[in-house]
Amino acid sequence: MITTSFFELFKIGPGPSSSHTIGPMRAAYQFRQDAANYLSTAQHQPNSTWQIRCELFGALAATGHGHGTHRAVLAGLMGCTPTSVDTEQLTNFFETVNEQYTLDFEQTQILFTENDIFFDYGFNPYRHPNTLKLVLLVNYTPVLTQVFYSVGGGFIEQEGGTKEAIGKTNVAHKPKHVYKNMQELEATQRNTGLPIDQLLIENEMSLTGMTEEQIFDRLDDILRVMDESVQRGLQREGILPGGLNVHRRAKTMYQKAQQLETQRRHADSLFARLNAYALATSEENAAGNMVVTAPTNGAAGVIPACLAYLRTDCQIPEDLLQRGLVVAAMIGFIIKNNASISGAELGCQAEVGSAAAMAAALFAFCHHEALSVMAMAAEIAMEHHLGMTCDPIKGLVQVPCIERNANGAIKAYNAYLLAVGRNTQPIISFDQVVEVMRQTGIDLSEKYKETATGGLASSFGWGNMPGS
Ligand code: SF4
Known part of the structure; x- marks a missing residue:
C-alpha cells in the first residue's frame, strides 16, 4: 500500500x-x-x-x-x-x-x-x-x-524504528483509495470514475488530514520554490563550488535559445530552453541553494524545467500545473514503493530516470491525456534510463549530474511524444519497467552507486577524500 x-x-x-x-x-x-x-x-x-x-x-x-x-x-x-x-x-x-x-x-x-x-x-x-x-x-x-x-x-x-517513524510528518491515516502499483491504480480509477488528480488529492487528504485548500497552498509553495530556482539559475554566472572548475551554463544556454528563436529555428529553441531551465535548477542545487527534491536533489532539475516550459512556452495555467505535480508524484510514489529513488541503492536510473518518468506523465496530464498515456509516457522515459550508473566526479553533484538533468527533461518530453503518438498497446507496462529498474540496480556493481569510485568518477581518481 x-x-x-x-x-x-x-x-x-x-x-x-x-x-x-x-x-x-x-x-x-x-x-x-x-x-x-x-x-x-x-x-x-x-x-x-x-x-x-x-x-x-x-x-x-x-x-x-x-x-x-x-x-x-x-x-x-x-x-x-x-x-x-x-x-x-x-x-x-x-x-x-x-x-x-x-x-x-x-x-x-x-x-x-x-x-x-x-x-x-x-x-x-x-x-x-x-x-x-x-x-x-x-x-x-x-x-x-x-x-x-x-x-x-x-x-x-x-535503526530499530519503523519505516514510517521518521519522515512521515503529519501522516496519520490510511489512503482513501488503496493501491500499490499502476495496475491497481488504473483499476481503482476505473471503479471510482474519478479523474486521477482528484483521486490522488483525496488520498492526500485522507493520509495527512489536510484540507484540499491546504494541499493546494503547499503545492503552490513547491511550484514557487521550483520556479525561483529556475529564474535564479538563469541569471547567475561563475564557477560552482567544490574545486572541479565547473562553470555555470544556464544563462548562456538560455541566450542561445532566444537567438535560435529569432532565427526561426523553433524546434532547436524548444530543446535549448528545456536544457537551460534544467541546467539552471541543477546549478543552483550544485551551489547548495534552495531547491525541491523531485524526487531527489541530484535529479531536482528535470521537473522544474518541464514546468517552466509548460508555464512559459505552452501557457499552461497554474492550477493545471499544480494538479500535474500531483500526477508526477504518483509516478514517484510507485517507483519508491516498488524499487527505490536512491542513486546509492540502484544507480542514477533511480534518480534521473525516476524524475524523467514523473515529468513524462506531467506532460501527458497537462495536455489532457488519459491515465494510460501518462503511464505509457512514464514507462518509456524510465525504459531509456535503465542501467544508468551513479558516478559523480569527486563526489560532487556536478559532472555528470547537471547535464544529466537536461537530458532527463528532453527524454521526458520525447517519451510523452512517443506515448501520445502511439495507437498500439505497449509491450512493457510501467509496473514491469519499475521492476526491471530494481533488478538492474541490484545487478549493478557497488562502484556505480554513489561511491565516486567507478565510471566517470574513476576517470578522475579517488578525489573525494578529505583534504583532496
Ligand atoms: S550521477 Fe548520482 S549523484 Fe549525480 S544525479 Fe545521478 S544519481 Fe544523483
Whole structure:
C-alpha cells in the first residue's frame, strides 16, 4: 500500500544531495531533539564533559565531503531543518580549519568541530549504503546512540524504528483509495470514475488530514520554490563550488535559445530552453541553494524545467500545473514503493530516470491525456534510463549530474511524444519497467552507486577524500 505524501516526495531544502545533505540534516535534527530530552532528565555532575560524535558509513562516507554531509550534520545538530536553514551559513560551515561550533542545549553547551565527524571508508556493517551513527557521550562514555539510514529523496529511517517513524510528518491515516502499483491504480480509477488528480488529492487528504485548500497552498509553495530556482539559475554566472572548475551554463544556454528563436529555428529553441531551465535548477542545487527534491536533489532539475516550459512556452495555467505535480508524484510514489529513488541503492536510473518518468506523465496530464498515456509516457522515459550508473566526479553533484538533468527533461518530453503518438498497446507496462529498474540496480556493481569510485568518477581518481 502506498502511504507517501506529496510533501514527503517534494521537499524544499538546500542542495546538493537529498540523501547526503537533506537526509543527514534531518537525522541530526532528530538526534538533537532526543539528546535534548536525555539531557533534561539526566542526573550528572554540573562539570561533566559532554560530546556529540557522528560516524558516516558507505556512500555517505565515500561522497560525503563532496555533497557537504558534514555541514548538513552540523546544521541539524544546531537545530536547523532543511526548510529553515540559511544556505549561505551552511556553505560556510567548516570553511576554517579547527573551527569550533557551540551546540546550545538548555542544560549545557557542547563544543563541536569537524574532528567529531568520522568518515568511515572501510566496511559498512549496516544494512543500508547511506548510514550515519550519532552518539552523545558524557565523560567520554556513550549514553545515547542512534543509527539512521538516509534512503533517498531526503527520507530517513532509524535503526530499530519503523519505516514510517521518521519522515512521515503529519501522516496519520490510511489512503482513501488503496493501491500499490499502476495496475491497481488504473483499476481503482476505473471503479471510482474519478479523474486521477482528484483521486490522488483525496488520498492526500485522507493520509495527512489536510484540507484540499491546504494541499493546494503547499503545492503552490513547491511550484514557487521550483520556479525561483529556475529564474535564479538563469541569471547567475561563475564557477560552482567544490574545486572541479565547473562553470555555470544556464544563462548562456538560455541566450542561445532566444537567438535560435529569432532565427526561426523553433524546434532547436524548444530543446535549448528545456536544457537551460534544467541546467539552471541543477546549478543552483550544485551551489547548495534552495531547491525541491523531485524526487531527489541530484535529479531536482528535470521537473522544474518541464514546468517552466509548460508555464512559459505552452501557457499552461497554474492550477493545471499544480494538479500535474500531483500526477508526477504518483509516478514517484510507485517507483519508491516498488524499487527505490536512491542513486546509492540502484544507480542514477533511480534518480534521473525516476524524475524523467514523473515529468513524462506531467506532460501527458497537462495536455489532457488519459491515465494510460501518462503511464505509457512514464514507462518509456524510465525504459531509456535503465542501467544508468551513479558516478559523480569527486563526489560532487556536478559532472555528470547537471547535464544529466537536461537530458532527463528532453527524454521526458520525447517519451510523452512517443506515448501520445502511439495507437498500439505497449509491450512493457510501467509496473514491469519499475521492476526491471530494481533488478538492474541490484545487478549493478557497488562502484556505480554513489561511491565516486567507478565510471566517470574513476576517470578522475579517488578525489573525494578529505583534504583532496
Ligand atoms: S550521477 Fe545521478 S544519481 Fe548520482 S549523484 Fe549525480 S544525479 Fe544523483
